[in-house]
Amino acid sequence: MATQQTSKHSGTGTQPDPMLVRPLQIQRIIRDLGDTFSLILQPPDGEADFSFQPGQFNMLYVYGVGEVPISISGDPARREILVHTTREVGTVTRAMRKLKVGDSLGVRGPYGKGWPVDKVENQDVVLLTGGIGLAPLRPMIHYLLTRREKYGRIVLLYGARTPEDILYRKDLEKWRSRFDLEAHLTVDHATGAWRGNVGVVTSLVRRSPFDPQNCIAMVCGPEIMMRFAVMELQKRGVADDRIYISMERNMKCGIGLCGHCQLGPTFVCKDGPVYCYADIKDIFTKREM
Amino acid sequence: MTEITLPDKHVVVLERKNFQSLLDALSESGYELLGPTVRDSAIVYERIHAVDEFPVGWVDECEPGKYRLVKDKKKTLFGYTIGSQSWRRFLHPPTNKLWEATRDGNGFKVIQPEPDQIKRALIGVRSCELAALAIHDKVFSQGQYIDNSYQERRRNVFVVAVNCVRPGGTCFCASMKTGPKATSGFDLALTEMCVSNRHYFIVEPGSKAGKKLVDKLPVKQPKESEIKAAQKELNRAAAGMTRTIDSEHIGKLLNEKFDDPHWEAIAERCLACGNCTMVCPTCFCTNMQDSTDLTGQHAQRQRRWDSCFTVDYSYIYGGSIRNSVTSRYRQWMMHKLVHWQEQFGMSGCVGCGRCITWCPVGIDITEEARQLTVTE
Numbered sequence: 001m002a003t004q005q006t007s008k009h010s011g012t013g014t015q016p017d018p019m020l021v022r023p024l025q026i027q028r029i030i031r032d033l034g035d036t037f038s039l040i041l042q043p044p045d046g047e048a049d050f051s052f053q054p055g056q057f058n059m060l061y062v063y064g065v066g067e068v069p070i071s072i073s074g075d076p077a078r079r080e081i082l083v084h085t086t087r088e089v090g091t092v093t094r095a096m097r098k099l100k101v102g103d104s105l106g107v108r109g110p111y112g113k114g115w116p117v118d119k120v121e122n123q124d125v126v127l128l129t130g131g132i133g134l135a136p137l138r139p140m141i142h143y144l145l146t147r148r149e150k151y152g153r154i155v156l157l158y159g160a161r162t163p164e165d166i167l168y169r170k171d172l173e174k175w176r177s178r179f180d181l182e183a184h185l186t187v188d189h190a191t192g193a194w195r196g197n198v199g200v201v202t203s204l205v206r207r208s209p210f211d212p213q214n215c216i217a218m219v220c221g222p223e224i225m226m227r228f229a230v231m232e233l234q235k236r237g238v239a240d241d242r243i244y245i246s247m248e249r250n251m252k253c254g255i256g257l258c259g260h261c262q263l264g265p266t267f268v269c270k271d272g273p274v275y276c277y278a279d280i281k282d283i284f285t286k287r288e289m
Numbered sequence: 290m291t292e293i294t295l296p297d298k299h300v301v302v303l304e305r306k307n308f309q310s311l312l313d314a315l316s317e318s319g320y321e322l323l324g325p326t327v328r329d330s331a332i333v334y335e336r337i338h339a340v341d342e343f344p345v346g347w348v349d350e351c352e353p354g355k356y357r358l359v360k361d362k363k364k365t366l367f368g369y370t371i372g373s374q375s376w377r378r379f380l381h382p383p384t385n386k387l388w389e390a391t392r393d394g395n396g397f398k399v400i401q402p403e404p405d406q407i408k409r410a411l412i413g414v415r416s417c418e419l420a421a422l423a424i425h426d427k428v429f430s431q432g433q434y435i436d437n438s439y440q441e442r443r444r445n446v447f448v449v450a451v452n453c454v455r456p457g458g459t460c461f462c463a464s465m466k467t468g469p470k471a472t473s474g475f476d477l478a479l480t481e482m483c484v485s486n487r488h489y490f491i492v493e494p495g496s497k498a499g500k501k502l503v504d505k506l507p508v509k510q511p512k513e514s515e516i517k518a519a520q521k522e523l524n525r526a527a528a529g530m531t532r533t534i535d536s537e538h539i540g541k542l543l544n545e546k547f548d549d550p551h552w553e554a555i556a557e558r559c560l561a562c563g564n565c566t567m568v569c570p571t572c573f574c575t576n577m578q579d580s581t582d583l584t585g586q587h588a589q590r591q592r593r594w595d596s597c598f599t600v601d602y603s604y605i606y607g608g609s610i611r612n613s614v615t616s617r618y619r620q621w622m623m624h625k626l627v628h629w630q631e632q633f634g635m636s637g638c639v640g641c642g643r644c645i646t647w648c649p650v651g652i653d654i655t656e657e658a659r660q661l662t663v664t665e
C-alpha cells in the first residue's frame with residue numbers, strides 16, 4: 001500500500017531534498033591559530049540570507065572527501081555571510097584547511113537547537129568554555145551584545161591550553177575593554193609574558209560575579225570539562241534548569257535519519273546539540289550511553 | 290487473546306491454479322514483482338516473474354542461531370514463514386547514491402539523481418513486516434525532514450500481504466501486537482489454505498487499488514466453511530507462538546536496567562558481528578561515503594547501511610563513545626525496545642524473530658529481555 005501523501009510531505013519537487021549540499025564560495029580565510037582557521041563563505045552568485053540561531057551547526061562538505069558538522073561562529077546579525085571556525089583534527093578538517101580563497105565548500109543546514117535566546121532576558125548570563133568551544137558561543141555573545149540592555153551581567157569564562165592557543169584574540173580584547181562584559185581567561189600552561197590565571201576554566205566559576213538564582217549558564221567544551229563545569233555551577237547554587245550544554249556526537253546526516261548521533265532517546269542533531277541540563281542529566285551521567 | 294476474524298465483506302477466493310493471474314494482473318499494471326524464492330538454501334525476496342519461481346513446498350525451520358529449509362508434502366507457495374532478509378532493501382537500499390557532483394572551475398555543481406519511479410509489488414509481506422514498513426514510513430517520511438529517496442520508492446508500492454498460518458520457530462509477533470494476521474497497510478492480504486485436495490487463497494482487499502486489482506482476477510465468493518477454516522488456522526498460529534515480550538511494560542522496565550550486570554553476560558557471548566541489525570526490518574542507520582573518480586572531475590555520495598555494533602559508528606575525535614561490546618549490545622536492544630518509543634511513538638521491534646535466527650551464537654532478544662527484567 002502506498003503511503004498517504006500530504007502537501008507538506010510530498011517529497012520530490014515541493015520540498016528541497018535535505019541531503020543535497022549547496023556549494024558556497026570561500027571569500028576570506030582567517031588563520032586563527034596554528035591548527036584553527038575561519039572560513040567566510042558567500043554564494044558564488046546572487047543573494048544570501050544565512051539566518052540562524054546561535055548554537056546551530058551546518059554540515060560542511062569538502063569536495064570528494066567528506067562531510068562534518070561544524071557550528072556557525074559568525075554574528076547572527078550579519079546574514080549576508082556565513083562564518084565557520086574549524087580545528088584540524090582528521091581527514092575532512094585537514095582537507096578543509098587546505099582550501100583556498102575562491103574554492104567551494106558544500107553546505108547543508110542550519111540544523112539543531114541552539115542556545116536558549118528566549119530564556120536569558122533580565123538574567124545574568126554565564127558563558128563557560130574552552131579551546132575551540134568558543135566558536136559555537138561567539139554568535140551568542142554577539143547576540144547578547146546587540147541587545148545588551150536586556151540582560152544583567154554577562155560573564156565569559158574561557159580557558160585555553162597556552163596563551164598562544166587563545167582563540168578570537170581580537171574579539172576577546174574588544175570584549176574585555178567593555179565595561180558591560182566581564183571576560184576571565186585562564187590557561188593550562190603559562191608561557192612567555194602571561195600574567196593571567198593558570199588552571200582549569202571550571203575553577204573560575206567559584207569567583208565569578210553572577211547571581212546564581214537569576215542566571216543562565218551556557219557551557220561548551222569536551223564532555224569531561226562540562227561535567228566539572230556543571231558541578232561547579234551546582235555548587236554555586238545554579239539550578240539544573242538554568243544550565244545549558246552543547247553535546248557532540250558522530251553525525252552523518254544532521255537531520256535525524258542516519259542514527260549516528262543518538263544519545264539515549266534523543267538525536268543530538270535534532271534535539272540538540274544544545275540541551276537544557278535538567279532534561280538530560282540522567283543520560284549525561286551514564287557512561288557509553 | 291482476542292479472536293482473529295476475517296471481514297465478512299469484500300473477501301473473495303482465488304484458486305491456486307489461478308494464482309499466476311494475480312502476478313499477471315500486477316505486471317500488466319506496470320509493477321515490478323518482488324517475491325519469495327529459494328537461493329543459497331534460504332528464502333529470499335527477489336525479482337520474480339512466475340509462480341514456479343516461488344518456494345513451492347519449502348518450509349523454514351528457525352531456532353536461535355539455526356536456519357534450515359525442508360521440503361513439505363504440501364505444495365504451498367507461502368508455507369515458509371519469513372524471508373531471511375527483510376523488504377527494507379527495496380525501499381531503503383543497502384547502498385544508494387544520493388547525488389553526484391562535477392567540478393566547475395574552482396567550485397562544483399551538485400546533480401540530483403533521477404527520481405526512482407519504479408512501481409514495485411511486494412508479494413508475500415507478513416504482518417510483522419507491514420508493521421516494519423509503517424515504522425520506516427514514520428522514520429523517513431513523517432518527521433521534520435523527509436527522506437526523498439525512501440519517499441520516491443515508497444509511494445509506488447503495492448503490497449500483497451500474506452497472513453501467517455504457521456508461526457516460525459523464533460516469531461513473537463503476537464506479543465508485539467503486530468500479527469499474525471495483517472490488519473492494515475496492505476492492498477491485498479492472502480490467507481493460503483492447503484487442505485486435503487483443495488489449495489486456494491482467501492483474498493482480502495485493503496485499499497482501492499487492491500479492490501481494482503481483484504476485479505481483474507478469476508475469483509469467486511467464499512463459502513462460510515472456507516472462511517471458518519481460515520480463521521481457525523490464523524487463531525491456531527497466534528496461539529502457537531512460544532516466545533513473548535511484554536510489549537506493554539518492557540520499555541519502562543528495561544529503562545531502569547541500564548547498569549544491570551546482565552549486559553556484561555550477554556556481551557561475553559556477543560561477537561558484535563552486526564548480523565542482527567542487518568536482518569532487522571526496522572534498523573535504519575546509515576553511513577555516508579564520499580568519493581571522486583580518478584580524474585577528480587566527478588564526485589559522489591553513497592549512503593550505506595551501517596550498524597551500531599561497529600566501533601566507528603560512535604567515533605568522535607579522541608575515541609568512540611561506545612567502546613565496549615556491552616554498550617553496543619545495550620544500544621541495540623535499548624533502541625529497539627525503549628528509546629524507539631520516545632523517538633517515534635512506537636516499538637522498534639515487530640517480533641519477526643530474524644535477529645534470533647541469524648545470530649551466529651543464538652542470542653535471543655526475548656530471553657535476554659526476560660532475564661533483564663525478571664523480578665524475583
Ligand SMILES: Cc1cc2nc3c(=O)[nH]c(=O)nc-3n(C[C@H](O)[C@H](O)[C@H](O)COP(=O)(O)OP(=O)(O)OC[C@H]3O[C@@H](n4cnc5c(N)ncnc54)[C@H](O)[C@@H]3O)c2cc1C
Nearest residue numbers: 068069070071086087090091092093248249250273605606
Ligand atoms: C554539533 C557539532 C558542532 C561542532 N562544531 C565544531 C566547530 O565549530 N569547530 C570544530 O572545529 N569542530 C566542531 N565539531 C567537531 C567536528 O565535527 C569534528 O572535529 C570533525 O567531525 C572531525 O572530522 P575529521 O574527518 O577531520 O576527523 P577524523 O578524526 O578523521 O574523523 C572521522 C569521522 O569521525 C567523525 N568525527 C570525528 N570527530 C568528531 C567530533 N568531534 N564530533 C562529531 N563527529 C566527529 C566525523 O564523521 C569524521 O568525518 C562539531 C561537532 C558537532 C557534533
Ligand code: SF4
Nearest residue numbers: 572573574597621624
Ligand atoms: S542504532 Fe542500532 S539498533 Fe538502532 S536502528 Fe541503528 S543499527 Fe538498528
Ligand code: SF4
Nearest residue numbers: 559560562563565648
Ligand atoms: S547479538 Fe548476535 S547477531 Fe547481534 S551482534 Fe551479537 S553476535 Fe552478532
Ligand code: FES
Nearest residue numbers: 254256258259269
Ligand atoms: S546526525 Fe544523522 S541522525 Fe543525527
